[in-house]
Structure formats: structure tokens, C-alpha cells
Amino acid sequence: xxxxxxxxxxxxxxxxxxxxxxxxxxxxxxxxxxxxxxxxxxxxxxxxxxxxxxxxxxxxxxxxxxxxxxxxxxxxxxxxxxxxxxxxxxxxxxxxxxxxxxxxxxxxxxxxxxxxxxxxxxxxxxxxxxxxxxxxxxxxxxxxxxxxxxxxxxxxxxxxxxxxxxxxxxxxxxxxxxxxxxxxxxxxxxxxxxxxxxxxxxxxxxxxxxxxxxxxxxxxxxxxxxxxxxxxxxxxxxxxxxxxxxxxxxxxxxxxxxx
Amino acid sequence: xxxxxxxxxxxxxxxxxxxxxxxxxxxxxxxxxxxxxxxxxxxxxxxxxxxxxxxxxxxxxxxxxxxxxxxxxxxxxxxxxxxxxxxxxxxxxxxxxxxxxxxxxxxxxxxxxxxxxxxxxxxxxxxxxxxxxxxxxxxxxxxxxxxxxxxxxxxxxxxxxxxxxxxxxxxxxxxxxxxxxxxxxxxxxxxxxxxxxxxxxxxxxxxxxxxxxxxxxxxxxxxxxxxxxxxxxxxxxxxxxxxxxxxxxxxxxxxxxxxxxxxxxxx
Numbered sequence: 150x151x152x153x154x155x156x157x158x159x160x161x162x163x164x165x166x167x168x169x170x171x172x173x174x175x176x177x178x179x180x181x182x183x184x185x186x187x188x189x190x191x192x193x194x195x196x197x198x199x200x201x202x203x204x205x206x207x208x209x210x211x212x213x214x215x216x217x218x219x220x221x222x223x224x225x226x227x228x229x230x231x232x233x234x235x236x237x238x239x240x241x242x243x244x245x246x247x248x249x250x251x252x253x254x255x256x257x258x259x260x261x262x263x264x265x266x267x268x269x270x271x272x273x274x275x276x277x278x279x280x281x282x283x284x285x286x287x288x289x290x291x292x293x294x295x296x297x298x299x300x301x302x303x304x305x306x307x308x309x310x311x312x313x314x315x316x317x318x319x320x321x322x323x324x325x326x327x328x329x330x331x332x333x334x335x336x337x338x339x340x341x342x343x344x345x346x347x348x349x350x351x352x353x354x355x356x357x358x359x360x361x362x363x364x365x366x367x368x369x370x371x372x373x374x375x376x377x378x379x380x381x382x383x384x385x386x387x388x389x390x391x392x393x394x395x396x397x398x399x400x401x402x403x404x405x406x407x408x
Numbered sequence: 409x410x411x412x413x414x415x416x417x418x419x420x421x422x423x424x425x426x427x428x429x430x431x432x433x434x435x436x437x438x439x440x441x442x443x444x445x446x447x448x449x450x451x452x453x454x455x456x457x458x459x460x461x462x463x464x465x466x467x468x469x470x471x472x473x474x475x476x477x478x479x480x481x482x483x484x485x486x487x488x489x490x491x492x493x494x495x496x497x498x499x500x501x502x503x504x505x506x507x508x509x510x511x512x513x514x515x516x517x518x519x520x521x522x523x524x525x526x527x528x529x530x531x532x533x534x535x536x537x538x539x540x541x542x543x544x545x546x547x548x549x550x551x552x553x554x555x556x557x558x559x560x561x562x563x564x565x566x567x568x569x570x571x572x573x574x575x576x577x578x579x580x581x582x583x584x585x586x587x588x589x590x591x592x593x594x595x596x597x598x599x600x601x602x603x604x605x606x607x608x609x610x611x612x613x614x615x616x617x618x619x620x621x622x623x624x625x626x627x628x629x630x631x632x633x634x635x636x637x638x639x640x641x642x643x644x645x646x647x648x649x650x651x652x653x654x655x656x657x658x659x660x661x662x663x664x665x666x667x668x669x670x671x672x673x674x675x
Contacts, residue, residue, distance in 0.1 A: 153492045153506055153581055154502070154505045154506055154578075154580075154581070157501045157502060157505055157534065158533070158534025158535070159534050160531060160532035160533060160534055163528055163530075163531020163532050163534075164531075164532060166528070166531065167528045167531075170519070170520070170524075171519050174519050175519075238517070241515060241516075241517075241518070242511075242513050242515035243515045243516060243517045245481065245511055245515060246515075246517070246529060246532070246574060247532065248479075248480065248481055249479045249480065249481065249504060249507070249509050250504055250529075250532035250533055251500070251501035251502070251504045251505050251532075251533065251534075252532055253501070403483065407480065407481055407482055407483060408423060408424075408476075408481070408482040408483070
């Protein structure tokens, strides 16, 4: 019983399971509430603008809006999952139970990011299913839909991880969420095609990486988009690689975790 | 296999000064950079396999800093620490796999039940089907009837028992208890020490920090006393008592702390 242990087995699946169980336990707050918010946007905007706007010449505005709302909900919830988990664990002190184990930096990183992707996809799927009550969407390229849903959620999962590591108080996390994530998602083409914007704001939108996640995601439904989907894919992959490199560097250095 | 369960070699630990906002940095005088806080100064000690070792000292002496380095919660500024011969920085996976730590603070995850907490903790060490051992720990710590209770619903004493259970869930050969009986009732204290003594008799190495010196006197074969980050005494419990002619460890502790204060003044 007191024998030394010389073999290590991975704790990754357990950490991933814990992160999934954590949001599932409060699914009313983590899944149902964002779906409700997205549906309210849909009801209000679709009612007001349905008959006034056509996008890409032929697409009904309600149809155009649904993928945007799906992606916006996915992005915001993928961000919220690791950021809220980490800050709660840090403030209550229970993060120590993970830090004293042999779980490696990469296992830690992927467990939090994959749980974020799972929550993002769950919320996105739920919004889609509920939106069927209003209007069915065409599905032109399912692979593009899945690719942008997964990569978009993963980018926000990594950003959530970075925000959770950086924030020492709930109001710092709220600042990150309300002054960076929320504007970036709202101004990324959820509610409009950027071609309807003046040239200056079109140019600004092209510097927002979240624009490419939403635009590429929409391409999967309609086969039409503001930007070339391959360009969007390359940009979101580069952004994912960049934020991943930063997050892994922070984790390796023990930033605000190990002193 | 290393001869020692725990090794500290010339450990220094200086914590970085608290970060100041850039506005405060701009407004402060040039060269007014705060120095960091030195918690440990050249601490070296070894604990052999199967020992029951006590780490004593007043508040702020560096006990928790030393334990944090062993557990990988902080990095030494200088020096090396090993668990069962595994360096806690270079070979951290095996070092942590061989170590169980009961933290000082009463912390818990409010999302889970006691059994879920222990299964998840067990999984962090890659141990899947561990329910037989989990049931044994729950029984020995008097937690069997609370296995399916949410952590939030437990009393302070019960939460403390779960902390001990979490540290033991992967059957570590080395167990560190950082003031495990602070603020707990007599019943828990007795059952906890019975269980920990049983584990020690089975060969587990125990490192204990406590302010209850009668517990340390009864349980610990050897004791190190820390003061302001330095070891001021390191010997068997009996030898420490004999050294200052004390009748009990509390008397010896007070005397050794007083002597070290005088040495500091005269130095």
C-alpha cells in the first residue's frame, strides 16, 4: 500500500468530465438562458426587419439572422465556460485540487477548451432547434457549418481560459466580457451583412476575427458570404493558433496559478 | 528507489512584490520598488520513508510555503525539493503522484457530492475504477452516510474529512497534512489520528504541521521547528525535549523560539 508509484496515467478525461458536468449541473443557466436570449433577439429583430430587409439579394432577414444568433450564442457561452469555472475555482480555492495532481499543461488546456466547445455547440444546437419553430434553414455545406462552429467556440474557449487566468476578481472578468467580448460579437455581422456598412466600418469589421467565424458559419447554410470561406478559415485557424500559443505559454509559466 | 520520502535542499523562497497598477508605478518615487517577501531561507531537511515527521513554527514561519513547494503550488527561488526521489519541478508528475496534500483552508467544489468529488479527484490521477478504496476511506473517516450529500450541505468538520479523503484517494506513499485539525471537534481529531496512524504503521510517510503541540508530541518521531523561514531545531522529539530540559513539547517549543530570538539579537 505504501509502494512508490512509478507509472502515470492521464487525468485528462476526468478533468474534461468535471468541466462538462459542471455546466450540465446548471444547464438552466448555461444552456436554457442563452437560448432564451437568442430567441428574444430573433422575435424582436425578425418582427421589425423581416419585411424591410433582404440580404445577399434573396435571403429573408429572419433566415439570415438565425445563423448569426447561433454563432453569437456559441461564442459567448464558449467564452463563459472556462472563464467562470477558473475564476470560481480560484476564488473559492478549490483549484488547488487540480494543481496538486500530475495533470500536465496540455491536458489542462485541452480539457478546458473542449468543455468550452461542448457548451458552445450545445447552445448553438439548441438555438437552431428552437428556431425551427420560426423558419427552417437551408443547409448547403454542413462541413463548413461544423468547422466554423468548432473553431469559433475553440477560439473563445481559449480566450475564456486566458481571461480566467488573468482575472483576480469577478469585476475584472466582467470587464473583459462586457468591454471586449460583447462588442466584438455584436459588431461582427450577427445582425447585418457588412456590405450594408459604410466603407470605413467595413474595413474595421475585417479586423475583427469574430466576423470571419460568423461569416464562414453562414456560408455553410446559404452558400453565400461576405468573405471567401477559405480566407475566413485560414484567418480563424491563425487566430486559434495565436491565442493557443499565448494560453499555453501562460499555463507553462504558472501565471497566477503557481507562485 | 530514493532513501528519502521527502528532501529539501537549500530552499530559498522569495515571493515577488505585489503588482502595482501602472498609475501607482508612475506616481511613485524612482527606485522605490518594493522588495519581495522572503519566506524561506536555506531550508534543508530529509524525511525517511515511514517517518511521522512534524513541522512546527509560529504563524508566518514558512511551514505552508515549504509544503506549497513540495506540492508544486509554488516554485523555489533557489534549491531543490524531491518526493520519493522525484524532483518537484523537473519530474513533477511522479513527484505529485506520490504525494497527497491536505490543505490548510477549508475548500471544496460546490457542484458535486462527496462521492463525485472523490471519483473526480481519483480520475485526476488516472485512477478510474477506484470505488473500493473510496468506500474504505469514506468508512474510515466516518463519511459513509454522507457519500451522496452535496459538499455545500456538509458541516465544517465533515468538509475537513473530505479534504483528508481527497488527499488519500490515490493512495500516496507520502501524505502532507497542513494543520488538519484546526477548528475541528474532538471526535474528528481522534478518528483522524487513528486513521493517519494506521496509514503510518502501514508504511506511509507523514509530514504534519500543527499548532496543537500535544498532538505533535504524541505522533511525531522527529520534529523540525521553523522560525522566520529558517530551521531553528531539527531532531527526534525526545532529543528536543532533552535539549532544553522540558517536560513537554509546548515548553520546549517556547524555549527554542526564545533561544533563537536571542541568537538573532546577539548575531
